[in-house]
């Protein structure tokens with residue numbers, strides 16, 4: 001590599017480290033934009049309009065895809081949606097596919113984020129999420145159930161419902177393959193905005209433990225009132 005290029009790369013790296021953004025592992029950023037967004041009042045019609053951008057990948061129902069490429073976001077706590085969206089926007093969580101669509105140039109400022117995240121949180125969830133392979137009653141399911149009780153309930157709740165106030169995501173009803181990917185990234189330090197206490201809690205998990213516990217989570221029933229009536233349901237706002 002030539003010396004001038006090397007020098008300029010070093011300068012850039014130093015600046016990134018100093019600004020604390022690009023390479024930081026930060027679970028809770030200072031969050032000016034996040035906190036500002038959460039103080040606003042949502043507008044339903046504007047939410048529908050902004051969501052069109054998101055629907056290209058997360059689908060108009062917000063259900064994502066069973067193969068886990070795109071997560072279900074319908075029914076997620078609004079606080080969690082705002083945190084994740086601003087983390088992605090600010091570079092605390094890597095998501096190269098979505099990054100350009102999350103930027104202010106694409107969707108707008110805090111008001112647009114308030115509108116769209118509120119809208120998403122009210123969407124009915126997928127009654128047919130992607131599940132792991134082990135049905136209730138199998139030893140793998142039972143093992144996962146025990147792991148969940150011992151390691152996850154204190155944050156994600158006894159039914160995986162999460163905690164809106166603390167920014168703990170709802171994980172019930174999420175696609176198995178998406179969750180396995182996130183869990184592995186969190187355990188192995190690849191998801192930079194992960195909660196450090198979760199990282200500690202799961203660091204001894206083998207890949208098998210991971211699959212068993214996520215299998216169990218993927219099979220926790222979602223309350224009926226939060227689910228769409230059938231898997232053929234179409235979001236009526238986009239008729």
Ligand code: HEC
Nearest residue numbers: 053054056057069070071073081084085095097098101107
């Ligand atoms: C080009 C495709 C694409 C578009 C458009 C897109 N997303 Fe995403 N989104 C993704 C992918 C892929 C992931 C999962 C990335 C990963 O595995 O870490 C994701 C993840 C998320 C997450 C994190 C979910 C979680 O459970 O932590 C949120 C929240 C989210 N998207 C919201 C939005 C919103 C709001 C919009 C519209 C403004 C949007 N997305 C537009 C592809 C997209």
Ligand code: HEC
Nearest residue numbers: 151152155167168169179182183193194195197198201213
């Ligand atoms: C100390 C609290 C804590 C514990 C214990 C914990 N988690 Fe988490 N978990 C979190 C938080 C907070 C996040 C979101 C981190 C972020 O903001 O990016 C998360 C994220 C996740 C995600 C990704 C969700 C998404 O939508 O992207 C999965 C899956 C998950 N946890 C599963 C588990 C399982 C299974 C266990 C038990 C084996 C567990 N967690 C234990 C706090 C915890």
